[in-house]
Amino acid sequence: MLTWGLAVGALLCLTYFVVIVAYSGIGTAYAFIWILFAAGLGGTAFCVWHYQRHPRKLLLQLSVSLVTLCGTGLVILLVLQILIIGKVPQVAESDLEYVIVLGSPVRGEKPGRTLLLRLEKAAEYGLQNPETILVLSGGRTSKENGTEAEVMKQYLLDKGVPEEQMVLEQHSVSTVENIAYSRILIDTLRKKNQEEHHQDERALPAYLPAAMGQKASNPHQIGILTSNFHLYRAMQIAKKQGMQEISGIAAASDRILFVHFCFRDGLAILKERLAGNL
Secondary structure (H helix, E strand, O other): OHHHHHHHHHHHHHHHHHHHHHHHOOOOOOOOHHHHHHHHHHHHHHHHHHHHHOOOOOOHHHHHHHHHHHHHHHHHHHHHHHHHHHOOOOOOOOOOOEEEEEOOOEEOOEEOHHHHHHHHHHHHHHHHOOOOEEEEEOOOOOOOOOOHHHHHHHHHHHOOOOHHHEEEEOOOOOHHHHHHHHHHHHHHHHHHHHHHHOOOOOOOOOHHHHHOOOOOOOOOOEEEEEEHHHHHHHHHHHHHOOOOOEEEEEEOOOOOOHHHHHHHHHHHHHHHHHHOOO
16 A cells, blocks of 8 residues: 555656646656655665565565655655745735745746735735835846846736836845845834934834824735745745844735745755745
C-alpha cells in the first residue's frame, strides 16, 4: 500500500508538471520542483518495493530513512499550505492611509498574468477608497525594459485611478526589498506631510476624535496588496521589519497554477526563514 501511494504521488507530480508546461510554458518559474517531487517519491517507492522483495539486498535503514524524509517533508509543506491559505483575508479593510502594491514580472510594457490580477484588485480598491495612496513597488530586472512600478502605474491610469493617488517605488527586486523600500518611502511622505501642514506629532487619546465628532483613526494605516498565495509571506516579512499594524489585501491568482504557486511560496518561506527575513 505504501509503495502504491508513493508511486501515485510521483505520477501526480509528473502529470502536474506536464500541465504547467503545456499551460504556461517551459519557462514557468520553478516548475522543475515537480520533477524533484516526482523523483523523490518515485525513488522512495522503488526502494520500498525492492526491499519488500529482496530484503537482504537493500538495507532496511535506507528505506526507512527515505520514507521518513518524504513524510517529514510532506508534513512541513502541508503545514505551510495551511498557513498560506488560512491567512488569506476574505474582505479588504477600507480607508487605509497607504497600500503597498507588490510588483511581479512584466512582459515588455505589459503586466504578466500574476501582476495583472494584482492590479485589477489595486484598481478596485483605489477607486473605492480615493483617499488611500497606492505605493506601487517594483524595480527593473534584467529581463524587463522598464520598471514594474512604471508598468503598474500606466495600467492603473488606464483603469481610471488618478495619478495623484499613486507613488512609485522603483528600486526593489524582491519581496524583502519591496517592503523595505516602500516603508522608507511611506515614512518620507508622512514626514513631508507633517512639515507641510505643521501637524503636532503627539498622538491624541483614542476617545478624543469621537468626542469631537470626528471619525476615529484606523489602527491599520498601511495595507499590503499581493496575490493570495503570496500574502502570508509578505505579511510576515513586513512584521519582521517592524510593521506590526498592517492589513493584508488578497488578489486572485491563476486557478490552474494556484497549487504550484502555493508550494513554490512554501519553499520560499523556508528559504526566508533560514535567511532571517521572517
